[in-house]
Amino acid sequence: MRLLLMSDTHLPKRAKELPPPLLAEIPRADVVLHAGDWVDTATLDLLESRSRRLVGVYGNNDGPELRARLPEVARADLGGLRFGVVHETGPAQGREARCAHRFPDLDVLVFGHSHIPWDTTADSGLRLLNPGSPTDRRRQPYCTYMTATAADGRLTDVELHRLPRRPA
Template sequence: MTRDGIRLLLMSDTHVPTRTRDLPPQLWDEVARADLVVHAGDWTQLALLDRLAERSRSLLGCWGNNDGPDVRARLPEVARADVEGVRVAVVHETGPRQRREERMRVAHPDADLLVFGHSHIPWDTAHAGLRLLNPGSPTDRRRQPHCTYVTARLADGAVEDVVLHRLPARPGAGASVKGR
């Protein structure tokens, strides 16, 4: 923690090793700078959870639909923490985008910030006092132009300095090809 609040690193849908062997080096650099790493599921490998827990100052995460029983045994379906006066909830799936904000406000009435994944599509909206952030995926861009992650800062009960970061393209990384 710094005088200026808590620096967050948000990621989801890393799919190690099914989509890539490891996280991009830029993301590991961000892990070293973050006060709290938040992962919204689809780790797909317990080893990545162990490495992030070892290399981060603090880790908050949940399991996703592609995570097996080993990851699910270590992580909750919904992770929660109070950080710098911000009530944070982390969940993998939120359902369809239509009316997402309203549904999540009802599903997580005690949260100020909901971090989610599953779609691999970055998302940043607010509704009735709930900020919803999806960092996309740093390893599998699917239909998105870039692989992504998010940094933010929590201070004095507020979510500030939210930045969506694009990762440099790697040949063949995360590209979805029709017909495969």
């Protein structure tokens, strides 16, 4: 099962549209996971119309319309793994232990908010993944998203994709 992970799209505030390489990945994915801060409902509508399956949550910059359509925490069984999606996990220091305590029933937690890519594993075995942002790199050198494969209870081929810089 091919997964596409993204977060913090912030459209149309940070960019006018999703980058073409990311849009090209949507039909290749069996499941798209979005960890919040959509900002506009048009992006949610777009992903719902182009995705085979969408698992998403709202973020701190998402207003009432998005909050009415999305949960704060989403869960899905994918490829024999128990996934969770949430926007915010708090400070980087202590994140693994804090998330393992909050989500003891998960194998993988996808999160966003910081715009900083993250891939670690808690002592409990919980894998934490933040795909960064495809539209707002903030202090990072590139805008990013992730892909991965979930099959037979294993997460493999986790890859962070750097997007080309947009012309100034």
